[in-house]
Amino acid sequence: MAEREEVGSAGSTWAADRALTDLYAAHWHSLVRLSWLLVGDQQLAEETVQDAFVSMHSRWSRLRNPDLALAYLRRCVVNSSRSVLRHRKVENRYLSAETSARTAHGMTEAPSAEERALEHATGARLVAALGRLPRRQREVLTLRYYLDLSEAQIADALSISAGSVKAHAHRGLIALRSDVEGTP
Amino acid sequence: MTDDLERRLRQALHREAERITPHERRTEILAMANDDTETAQNPRRWLIPVAAAASVALIGAAIWGVSNSGGNQQATPVTTHPVTSTTTPAAGPSTAMVPVPVPSPAPTGATTPVTLPAYFVGATTATGAPYGLYREFVRTAVPVGATAAQKAEAAVAVAMNAQPFTNYEPYVQPWSGTSVKDVTVTTDGRISDATITLSGPGASGFTAAQTRLAVQQLVWTVQAALGQGAIPVRFVVADGSPTLFGAYPTDKTYNRPAPELQYQVLAPIWITSPVRDQAFPAGATVVASGQSCAFEGTTQWQLKKGGTAVRSGSATASSGCPTRGTWKVNLGALAAGSYTFRMYEVSMQDGKIIAETSKPFSVR
Numbered sequence: 001m002a003e004r005e006e007v008g009s010a011g012s013t014w015a016a017d018r019a020l021t022d023l024y025a026a027h028w029h030s031l032v033r034l035s036w037l038l039v040g041d042q043q044l045a046e047e048t049v050q051d052a053f054v055s056m057h058s059r060w061s062r063l064r065n066p067d068l069a070l071a072y073l074r075r076c077v078v079n080s081s082r083s084v085l086r087h088r089k090v091e092n093r094y095l096s097a098e099t100s101a102r103t104a105h106g107m108t109e110a111p112s113a114e115e116r117a118l119e120h121a122t123g124a125r126l127v128a129a130l131g132r133l134p135r136r137q138r139e140v141l142t143l144r145y146y147l148d149l150s151e152a153q154i155a156d157a158l159s160i161s162a163g164s165v166k167a168h169a170h171r172g173l174i175a176l177r178s179d180v181e182g183t184p
Numbered sequence: 185m186t187d188d189l190e191r192r193l194r195q196a197l198h199r200e201a202e203r204i205t206p207h208e209r210r211t212e213i214l215a216m217a218n219d220d221t222e223t224a225q226n227p228r229r230w231l232i233p234v235a236a237a238a239s240v241a242l243i244g245a246a247i248w249g250v251s252n253s254g255g256n257q258q259a260t261p262v263t264t265h266p267v268t269s270t271t272t273p274a275a276g277p278s279t280a281m282v283p284v285p286v287p288s289p290a291p292t293g294a295t296t297p298v299t300l301p302a303y304f305v306g307a308t309t310a311t312g313a314p315y316g317l318y319r320e321f322v323r324t325a326v327p328v329g330a331t332a333a334q335k336a337e338a339a340v341a342v343a344m345n346a347q348p349f350t351n352y353e354p355y356v357q358p359w360s361g362t363s364v365k366d367v368t369v370t371t372d373g374r375i376s377d378a379t380i381t382l383s384g385p386g387a388s389g390f391t392a393a394q395t396r397l398a399v400q401q402l403v404w405t406v407q408a409a410l411g412q413g414a415i416p417v418r419f420v421v422a423d424g425s426p427t428l429f430g431a432y433p434t435d436k437t438y439n440r441p442a443p444e445l446q447y448q449v450l451a452p453i454w455i456t457s458p459v460r461d462q463a464f465p466a467g468a469t470v471v472a473s474g475q476s477c478a479f480e481g482t483t484q485w486q487l488k489k490g491g492t493a494v495r496s497g498s499a500t501a502s503s504g505c506p507t508r509g510t511w512k513v514n515l516g517a518l519a520a521g522s523y524t525f526r527m528y529e530v531s532m533q534d535g536k537i538i539a540e541t542s543k544p545f546s547v548r
């Protein structure tokens with residue numbers, strides 16, 4: 001007859017489920033949207049973040065801390081989003097897309113002329129310009145201005161130094177301003 | 185001014201991000217995390233189908249989803265082979281989450297809701313046989329702090345009672361009159377096997393094909409609940425019966441089939457989304473998805489409204505049989521109403537429908 005399982009193993013699984021559930025509730029939407037901003041495809045963004053959560057669950061026994069787990073999720077999402085672009089060779093297409101060609105299953109149909117005009121006036125150009133920045137600058141600015149992460153958090157998510165974060169952000173903002181405002 | 189640029193950039197990014205509404209995937213993620221140890225180790229399942237679909241992915245249309253199916257070693261309820269690794273047949277919930285009463289052996293005290301995967305034996309065509317396993321994600325409750333074995337016991341209890349589903353799903357009840365008394369596991373660093381103790385050997389009057397699947401049903405369910413891959417499963421019958429259904433010895437261990445043989449066990453077509461009676465908001469894009477094991481991965485679909493097919497087409501899964509693949513159909517934005525999504529496979533030999541399943545949903 002088999003022995004009863006040890007509590008530790010089951011408790012760990014249970015804790016991982018709980019952690020996953022809590023982190024999902026708090027961060028699923030923002031992480032999917034982060035990935036969407038990076039890859040421009042909702043379906044892939046969801047799958048990227050889904051895989052990150054599954055991976056986090058399997059490593060919970062080592063993470064054991066929601067803050068560490070969230071940092072791990074961010075790293076996974078950024079790295080996987082980057083892989084998506086690399087593997088699918090869509091980066092060039094994405095970068096050259098003045099107007100969004102994003103694939104969003106949750107979106108309604110194409111925006112109306114009024115909506116398009118409004119978007120154009122309020123930020124579409126900025127988003128398009130962001131897409132034309134070098135990958136690292138785009139990632140830094142997205143993490144900074146969408147998730148409002150600190151330099152240290154961005155450095156952790158991208159596995160670079162805080163100094164590099166500062167440099168990429170500075171250069172990225174200068175390039176953005178030059179692009180959308182025509183000023184050097 | 186840089187400050188103004190930063191403010192505008194922050195606003196633009198938030199506005200851009202809010203153009204999408206992420207779909208609910210919590211159940212799917214939990215299932216993958218607990219039902220698919222290999223997925224956890226190698227979560228890039230999408231890379232394969234993504235590569236195949238690269239030319240269309242960013243342009244719009246449907247994105248062929250996650251592939252892979254899995255499972256492990258050994259066909260049918262016979263004996264156990266050494267276990268290597270596990271992939272599951274699925275990444276997503278197969279049907280609606282149906283609330284089910286708390287399983288019987290729940291100790292007194294506080295309980296907590298949990299969603300568990302459970303497998304059921306069901307007909308794979310409208311006319312009945314053949315049969316296969318379908319997976320449901322069932323919402324039930326377990327004691328707070330339940331062990332993995334207790335969760336597995338709850339899942340087995342759910343799987344043995346198909347009654348809540350039989351009004352609308354083609355499930356049979358080979359375990360009618362039988363209950364699970366206990367699930368125990370052996371651990372050696374990780375769970376290495378499981379033992380299910382049943383009150384009896386199973387109901388009579390079922391075909392050999394159905395009882396074979398009934399044993400597999402419990403094997404898949406307990407393995408999924410434990411989340412440790414295709415571990416061997418033993419059965420003990422409390423009344424001392426030496427066999428299940430008079431045919432399957434209890435002195436042997438059982439396991440799920442090897443991936444290339446899982447078509448012998450799993451129903452050929454699963455619709456994992458929409459789930460039964462799911463309601464979509466008007467204007468939202470409806471994407472049907474699921475799994476199939478079909479010739480060249482090709483299946484046909486119909487969208488019915490009020491009993492009339494309003495749209496139809498074919499879908500190509502990420503893999504063709506014997507490998508189980510996944511498929512997606514982008515139905516676009518639908519007008520308000522009640523719909524049924526039907527997926528079926530037509531025999532290349534005689535044009536007959538050899539597998540089908542459907543799910544009703546609505547747009548409001």
